[in-house]
Amino acid sequence: MTNPAAADLIARSNRLGADPKNTNYAGGNTSAKGTDTDPVTGEPVELLWVKGSGGDLGTLEERGLAVLRLDRMRALVDTYPGVDREDEMVAAFDYCLHGKGGAAPSIDTAMHGLVDAAHVDHLHPDAGIAIATAADGEELTAKAFGDKVVWVPWRRPGFQLGLDIAEIKTQNPQAVGCILGGHGITAWGDTSEESEANSLWIIDTAAAYIAEHGAEAPFGGVRSGFEALPEAERHARAAALAPTIRGLASTDRPMVGHYTDSDVVLDFLAAERAPELAALGTSCPDHFLRTKVKPMILDLPATASVEEQLARLRELHAEYRDDYRAYYDAHATEDSPAIRGADPLIVLVPGVGMFSYGANKQTARVAGEFYVNAINVMRGAEALSTYTPISDAEKFRIEYWALEEAKLQRMPKPKTHQGRIAFVTGAASGIGKAIATRLAAEGACVVVADLDLGKAQSAAAELGGTDVAIGVAANVADAEGVQAAIDATVLAFGGIDLVVNNAGLSLSKPLLETTEQDWDLQHDVMAKGSFLVSKAAAKALVEQQMGGDVIYISSKNSVFAGPNNIAYSATKADQAHQVRLLAVELGEHGVRVNGINPDGVVRGSGIFAAGWGANRAATYGVEEKDLGKFYAQRTILKREVVPENVADAVYVLTGPELSRTTGLHIPVDSGVAAAFLR
Template identity: 75%
Template sequence: MSTVDDLLNRSHTLGSDPRNTNYAGGNTSAKAVETDPVTASPVELMWVKGSGGDLGTLKAAGLAVLRLDRLRALVDVYPGVEREDEMVAAFDFCLHGKGGAAPSIDTAMHGLVEAAHVDHLHPDSGIAVATSADGEELTRRVFGDRVVWVPWRRPGFQLGLDIAAVRKANPQAVGVILGGHGITAWGDTSAECQANSLEIIRTAEAYIEANGRPEPFGPVVHEPLPEAERHARAAALFPLVRGLASTDRPQVGHYTDAPEVLDFLSRAEHPRLAALGTSCPDHFLRTKVRPLVLDLPPDTPLDDVRARLRELHEAYRQDYRAYYERYAGQDSPPMRGADPAIVLVPGVGMFAFGKDKQTARVAAEFYLNAINVMRGAEALSSYAPIPEAEKFRIEYWELEEAKLARMPKPKALATRVAFVTGGGSGIGAAIARRLAAEGACVVIADRDVAAAEKVAAELGAGAFRAADVAVAVAADVTDEAQVAAAIRQAVLAFGGVDLVVNNAGLSLSRPLLETSAGDWDLQHDVMARGSFLVSRETARVMVEQAMGGDIVYIASKNSVFAGPANVAYGAAKADQAHQVRLLAAELGEHGIRVNGVNPDGVVRGSGIFAGGWGAKRAAVYGVPEEKLGEFYAQRTLLKREVLPEHVANAVFALTGADLTHTTGLHIPVDAGVAAAFLR
């Protein structure tokens, strides 16, 4: 296992530094002799990162394990470049034992090179040399004979043969620059291979720093907006941009105003360079062939910006369709969608999109890599990415299409952004858990931000980054400014809002003659006013997105059931219940559905009951507080206690894929309270 351990350690070291390679980009390998468990004879094996893994987080299960004798024997049956895609299927016949992860297209590069350890990486500095117009000459100038230039070739078996030949002909070399693509390095030991990879990367970095032009993107033409103004404008534009980017299929968004992005967009050359597109295959597979770039100055009025973005989006779609039609053949996969994955707004930053938050964030990271590449290439020479036809061959590669087909089916709420009030405990936390489990990105809003953060951390515990799944925001729903600020945070986190749950609530159980005006106002402020404020602000976002949406009110059976000593709470819940009907009637034209859930008393796990409401209701009914849940259950038709997860189930039923034609409905979750039947 020391060979595997050394390989994983090297992979983690290289993959944890974004200067060395991008997320999920590149691959590493190691070769060693082991004993064949069947023949008891020595067999030379190779462990190589499998398809789809990430070096920084690679585990042994992510390695493909192949017999080198069989892999190298494929050279004798290789049918040539025109049929080299067939070789990927042939790798399966070279696997040792169970074989581990699926071998990637780069397997031949590792197996055919005569070196015990091989790294293939996508460092910004290396790609800057690889995408320079005079990259071959630059390689000689920067590295001498220690690194050799290999002209652009699409990844595959022939590229592996090319690199193996270079290695054999240049015994003094420690690696190669792959034109338009990245670097490959090798070594006799894992430590030597890692050192050689880092030598190439750091040497290129140092050369660019010492010899590059000081302003490769040209002079500043528009300064970025101040931070507060920048974020306000980003929040105002993001729902529209997300809606445009979701024309063909819904997308989740990611926003960044990293200094490198703002600097690029402030300078004169950014329109020309952005139009050239990215070069490294890992880059443009995630960022598309080129971004959409707003061509207005940062201080343009928002209405004019919105109008121009709509025009540019339509032009982008037409250009992308033309790009597809220029290069598509009879056997090409269907066009996957004509919307941009990256939208650049000078003075504001970058908006990126994907099928989930991680995909969107990684697309943004890749475009940031591309900016760094363009800066380096322009500093030394001029940026010259691979031809557009080659980009199409990779973007619509049958092997890439097969990889996409193997992806698991999206969950029911994938691409949807949920905003749950009172999500830090009780029913709200249960709803947040269920929505996240069904694939939604969840914004947990609560006056107790520490509680919201705890739930958000729990939901994101299994993700690469917790914030890709859930974020917490502080919000007192009675405060108009706080509600607006919380919605802006949600928009900046995920691009917009699609699913709102008005759950925040409290209750004070008092007879009419003991109910003060303050009691009345507090409960109406939190539930009636709070729901109105949240619904209004999120509806503005949904209308701007033009993607439809869901608003769900957690009302109560008390909205229709007249119980004793409960006038303020029951009246506030009745207000919420009628808001459902009113908003369903008003928002239907925008595809926004509004529904409600009417629970009976949820005792266990409820923040309201834990806060004193349970003791007061128990006193009203003359039962011990610890028996209140049983009491409520016995008065129902089903004789079952209602728990927070039952309410969460109803929210999912209303917002999942099945009730697409339902609006204005209240679902009872009360185990059957006849007096609360809707009439």
């Protein structure tokens, strides 16, 4: 049973974390102190419940709390070896834990345990950080809050910061909280309700003070030519730039992207002072750990051509990498972790928007959200004073902190397809849906493309939220529709890595009953459709310079001459040769092209359900319900082929084990001797 103090803490945390004005995603931490029964002695014991390392306040659950014995945690004051050995204290927290399970204690645990208040909130509100990063933040704190909030000069999070805040609380009994220079806010209260009220009062008071006393145009005037492009033109330009930018951002390791064109971003990029302020970088540790210390910003107007912008982005990327290496070399010591990559995580394009990057979609999206926080912070600080982030030396101490490195090392090993972006046609049912499901399970971001948008979106929703999969409409026989679907893919996830040409239909008719319209429809969807999808995707794949995979779901009928399916089998043979042709042409770009030849896949198949199954059953003289069994009995293995078998083949062909394989067709037919490849 959850302790009442812990229950109140979780409820308060969820309320505070649900509103982005209070704190960024996964930012800040909260705590409560109370008593519970020691299961060993049966006596009451004082405990501290505090949000553990990682996690998010808005979605915090009991398992996300670290629970510590308060007497043991406070006893660490007597053994604290000083700021030079600060990191040792995090390991010491493990010896203060009560019970088993729960989250690992974070570096901010001391702030919560040492402050003499039953409830403590540490948050990262934009309005509070604006004052915390202002050049005269201490004076502004006094003007905005009087003596109810106390200024704390910048100090890296840790045990000493906890001691500092505890002393401030003792020396200022009238205070309800403090502004942490360059960082955020901390508030406290005797009850959960009081702590929450004090937190909200600090945030709202800071916002109101900025609104009342701040300058109207802190970023300066609008730069001519740097204004936002009209929405349709803006999105088209973003789609044209995205693959190249993603490739640049993935020079050291593959990244997933996120595109943002909110008014906050576009207005900032159009402003005169945007280049100057962007170069200063972000301040709050939560921000720059996700965004790097500063972004890469294009210095050309939105009116420049795509070619001019791409050429300049490549130059700026080389300069950014040199600058980041210089930053690392200037501050690294012998015991610093190795450089983690010199590519930007935030790329700003005036008139177009922001491209943010991470190891997965959620990380990329959150990085973008954090940079929006940073823009808001810069606006507030400049409106009141001068934006003055912490020094590069201090940023480096946070970014390459041994504790941050240890946190990264504890992260689980990535799945085989993490960071890969897959586009699967005909993916709302049958084979395509099974492929999309398998790729998503292996860590890929998946675009479910289907003729029916509603079905595509429903299938994507089954795979998870939009950080995992999206559904798009795609008539593969329509070149404009195909390009729109590929553009939607690169805008959603930054680029594309893996294409599965699966969309198809089948008309089971003998030669004399096959019409010209039948022939054209069959070839438009599969032969022409595969060509159009591969062409549109190949352009992005080549621009990214990250390699990739193109998979054709062909058929045993591409080599097997069965009765009454002239149009279907001929177009499958066309697809099979496209595999060979494209493998040769795209190989120089590191793109592998392979095919899969299934036998008839009856279960879950939209093709079979639409009449093909009935026709094939009639052709072979069996009941339609027994068609799968019939196909199985004519194979060597006597086993039916199901959609998941084809999905397994896609997984293997696009995984790391067959990285040197291209131009191959894999039979997935339980063994049909007449379809053996020669």
